[in-house]
Amino acid sequence: MKAAPIASRIVKALAILTLVLIASIAVGLTVGAQRIDPASLFSDSFSRTLFFRLRLPRVLMGLLIGASLGVTGGALQALFRNPLADPYTLGVSGGGAVGASIAIALGWGARVFGIPLVFATSFVGAMLAVSLVRTIARTGGVVLPGALLLSGVAVNLLSAAGVLTIQYLTDPTSALRILRWMIGSLDVVGLEPIRRMLLVLAPAWLALLLFSRQLNLLAIDEDTAATLGVNIRRCEMTVHALCALIVGVTVSAGGAIGFVGLIVPHAVRLMFGEDLRIVLPGSLLLGAAFLILADALARIVLPSTELPVGAVTGLLGGPAFLWLLRRRQQYSAM
Amino acid sequence: MSFEAHNLDYAYAGGPLAVRNVSLTVPPGSMTAVIGANGSGKSTLIRVLAGLLRPSAGSILLEGVLLDDWQPRLRARQIAYVPQSTATAFPFQVMDLVLSGRTPHTLRFRFESAHDAEKAMEALETVGAAHLAGRGFTSLSGGERQMVILARALAQEPRFLLLDEPSSSLDLKHRADLIRTLTRLRDTKHLSVIMITHDLQLTGSFDQLLALRCGEVAAAGTPDEVLRDHLLREVYGDPNVRSQRMGDQTLVWVDL
Numbered sequence: 312m313k314a315a316p317i318a319s320r321i322v323k324a325l326a327i328l329t330l331v332l333i334a335s336i337a338v339g340l341t342v343g344a345q346r347i348d349p350a351s352l353f354s355d356s357f358s359r360t361l362f363f364r365l366r367l368p369r370v371l372m373g374l375l376i377g378a379s380l381g382v383t384g385g386a387l388q389a390l391f392r393n394p395l396a397d398p399y400t401l402g403v404s405g406g407g408a409v410g411a412s413i414a415i416a417l418g419w420g421a422r423v424f425g426i427p428l429v430f431a432t433s434f435v436g437a438m439l440a441v442s443l444v445r446t447i448a449r450t451g452g453v454v455l456p457g458a459l460l461l462s463g464v465a466v467n468l469l470s471a472a473g474v475l476t477i478q479y480l481t482d483p484t485s486a487l488r489i490l491r492w493m494i495g496s497l498d499v500v501g502l503e504p505i506r507r508m509l510l511v512l513a514p515a516w517l518a519l520l521l522f523s524r525q526l527n528l529l530a531i532d533e534d535t536a537a538t539l540g541v542n543i544r545r546c547e548m549t550v551h552a553l554c555a556l557i558v559g560v561t562v563s564a565g566g567a568i569g570f571v572g573l574i575v576p577h578a579v580r581l582m583f584g585e586d587l588r589i590v591l592p593g594s595l596l597l598g599a600a601f602l603i604l605a606d607a608l609a610r611i612v613l614p615s616t617e618l619p620v621g622a623v624t625g626l627l628g629g630p631a632f633l634w635l636l637r638r639r640q641q642y643s644a645m
Numbered sequence: 646m647s648f649e650a651h652n653l654d655y656a657y658a659g660g661p662l663a664v665r666n667v668s669l670t671v672p673p674g675s676m677t678a679v680i681g682a683n684g685s686g687k688s689t690l691i692r693v694l695a696g697l698l699r700p701s702a703g704s705i706l707l708e709g710v711l712l713d714d715w716q717p718r719l720r721a722r723q724i725a726y727v728p729q730s731t732a733t734a735f736p737f738q739v740m741d742l743v744l745s746g747r748t749p750h751t752l753r754f755r756f757e758s759a760h761d762a763e764k765a766m767e768a769l770e771t772v773g774a775a776h777l778a779g780r781g782f783t784s785l786s787g788g789e790r791q792m793v794i795l796a797r798a799l800a801q802e803p804r805f806l807l808l809d810e811p812s813s814s815l816d817l818k819h820r821a822d823l824i825r826t827l828t829r830l831r832d833t834k835h836l837s838v839i840m841i842t843h844d845l846q847l848t849g850s851f852d853q854l855l856a857l858r859c860g861e862v863a864a865a866g867t868p869d870e871v872l873r874d875h876l877l878r879e880v881y882g883d884p885n886v887r888s889q890r891m892g893d894q895t896l897v898w899v900d901l
Contacts, residue, residue: 317744318756392734456734524753528745532731535794538695539748539801540721585737588756 317586324583328596332374335600335607339370342607364501371505372497372564373603373620375512377571379561381598383554384572385579385590386519389530390550391448393456394635397572398437398558401459402466404569406440407433407555407562409473412489414563416481427563430511434559440466441551495566495621497606504564511560519553520591522546527587568602568621570628575601577635647673648694648724648805648837653703655686655693663689664700665860671805674835676827678848680871681857682881687841688729688809690857694839695726695807707805721749725803729810731794736781739793743769743778746800761800768800769793772826787814795823799830806830808840812847820847845872845888845897856880872897 340362341347347366351358384397391401398404413436414429422428444466448459474493478486499505525546528536537543561568572594578601579593602620605627609618648671655664664686671677679687692698694705696712705712707723715723725746746768747761757765769775774792777785782793791814798806806827812820824847830836848854854871856864857880864876871877872895877886885900 316756316759316762317741321756394734521754524748528748530735531733531737531742531745532728534692534695534697534728535726535731535797537697537717538721538724538726539746540717542717580735584741585735586741 317588320583320586321589321592324579324589324593325596327582328579328593328600332596332600332603335603336370336374339373339603339607340366343610368499368502368505369497369606370603371502372499373606374599375505375508376497376561376565376568377575377602377605378516378595378599379512379557380568380571381575381594381596381601382516382519382591383557384598385576385587385594386522386526386550386554387572388576389526389587389590390547391445391454391456391459392530392533393454393459394577395456395460395573395632396463397570397576398554399467399567399569399572400632401444401463402440402470403437403444403555403558404562404567405467405470406443407437407559408493408567409470409477410434410436410559411492411563412474412477415489415492416477416485418485426511427507429563430560432559433563434556436470437555437559437562438552440470441555445547445551493566494619495568497565497602497620499564508560508564512557515553515557515560516595519550519557520595522550522553523588523591526550526591530585530587566621569625570632571598571602571605571624573635574628574631577631647671647706647708649706650694651704651706653690653693653700653705655689655698655700657689662701663860664693666703667855667857667860667862668703669694669855669865671837671839672852673804673837674831675852676831676838676850677840677853677855678851678868679839679841679855679857680843680845680848680880681863685857685880686860687857689860691726691807691809691839691841695724696720697726718749721801721803723803724805724807725798725801726807727791727794727798727809727811729813730787731790733782736783738778739769739774739780739782739785740765740778742782742793743797743800746797749801764802765796765800768796771799771830772796773822788816788819791815792819804835805837805839808838810841810843812842812844820844824850845877846894848872849894858882868895 345361347358347362352362380398387396387401388394410432411429414432444462447462448454478489525541528539528541575598576590576594579590579597583589583593605623606620609620609623612618650669653664653667654662656662667690681687693700743765744757747757747764751757769778772792772795774796777789777793791811795811812823827838828850848868851868854868855862856871863880864871872888874888877888878884883899887900888895888897
């Protein structure tokens with residue numbers, strides 16, 4: 312039983328997951344209240360507008376957010392050596408939501424150098440959350456798994472209270488905007504917002520993927536990772552910052568969509584093994600596919616209206632979280 | 646190729662000194678055992694030597710260069726560390742885990758080669774754990790995990806191997822196997838071993854013993870010099886410790 316060399320395992324896994332993503336994009340583009348026939352794109356200007364202004368941007372939004380949540384989930388699980396970690400459970404999304412609410416309350420449109428101000432504020436919120444959770448959970452060289460998740464819960468509660476307070480204090484229009492945004496949706500008009508997000512996200516994804524190998528060593532054990540040459544402190548800080556940036560941008564665009572970052576890396580692990588050099592890029596691809604499909608489901612599951620996509624991922628992810636928690640208890644005490 | 650520590654102090658944040666004025670020279674191709682009662686600073690010392698903790702005073706020289714001044718990757722080719730236990734939450738495959746020990750020998754953005762895979766398999770064979778290659782790490786027993794992590798450290802091909810109580814979860818036979826393996830690696834590959842242990846019986850074939858008491862060196866020397874009643878009584882703080890020479894072994898026990 313000789314294991315296939317890692318390089319060919321990666322190629323195989325990523326090829327399969329790319330096909331899955333392409334298939335899900337196809338489904339996402341077809342499904343909806345208004346079925347769009349590919350042939351009609353050439354003949355019918357209404358179909359064309361619908362497709363390019365609404366359907367395609369929405370699918371691309373699902374791709375960006377799903378990929379972001381998937382890859383950050385995989386990275387955070389490795390960094391904290393905790394299979395239950397993800398941007399949502401650790402409160403990173405919550406922190407980002409507070410930052411985003413502040414920006415929304417102050418006025419959506421502000422931009423600095425073409426980058427929306429809201430990206431910056433939710434990045435700061437997410438960064439504060441992840442640093443806080445880490446500081447609390449870490450004693451000496453050990454990250455306590457229970458303390459990690461509990462401080463994540465606390466940060467989430469704090470964030471929810473923060474968002475409520477901001478909503479209460481701000482004017483009714485902004486309050487309504489925050490409410491609409493918080494429910495979480497991939498609704499977007501036109502491709503311009505996608506381009507702006509991609510400008511920030513693509514480099515951040517790439518930078519995070521470059522840490523795959525170090526994260527792989529960290530996922531095994533922190534001390535031996537250090538003696539194998541990983542600069543723990545630098546790796547930790549960089550991964551924190553990258554995750555906060557990615558999550559901040561996605562939260563400010565699509566609200567706090569839960570559990571994608573939790574389920575997706577586990578699915579990749581179940582299919583292709585534990586190596587983070589597969590899990591991270593794999594979660595990027597599968598996260599995108601998963602959210603596109605979840606959104607397609609959200610659009611068609613009710614006959615008259617559509618569900619928020621966050622509800623669909625929550626309904627799928629919540630039970631998965633509980634199942635993982637139960638499974639984990641069987642072989643290691645929390 | 647030398648590894649020396651001079652007058653090391655270490656204190657955890659806000660605590661007293663856990664390691665106090667410890668000096669140690671590890672010649673190439675030698676075996677050093679660190680002994681002492683629980684809480685005497687053995688693990689702290691070995692973590693300081695591994696570069697995991699920065700000494701609050703004193704210096705560690707590897708090949709005449711301060712340990713801190715070594716590039717982490719290059720240092721990792723010299724020094725490997727095996728912790729007391731490894732509790733990874735993820736079911737890594739044993740082979741992948743051992744292969745990750747090759748990291749310091751592969752370029753950062755390259756994958757492990759067939760040569761690395763051979764080295765990893767060889768390391769597993771050396772510790773007698775080749776049959777575990779395809780297993781999930783989390784499904785192994787404590788002793789099996791210990792052997793796998795040791796194999797991972799050997800795949801690292803270090804010149805100095807730091808082991809924190811590697812024998813603690815091993816049965817009688819595997820403890821003996823472990824010492825035989827380390828002795829063989831010392832003699833054939835010139836590997837130097839620094840190992841914490843409570844099994845004084847196992848230290849007969851070691852080149853030097855370092856006994857710690859309250860973070861300080863209480864005794865140092867060859868096994869013959871250190872494994873003596875009066876020294877051990879002081880090291881362990883128990884007046885009933887006894888030792889007796891039998892052939893080329895020293896038996897140590899405590900009268901109950």
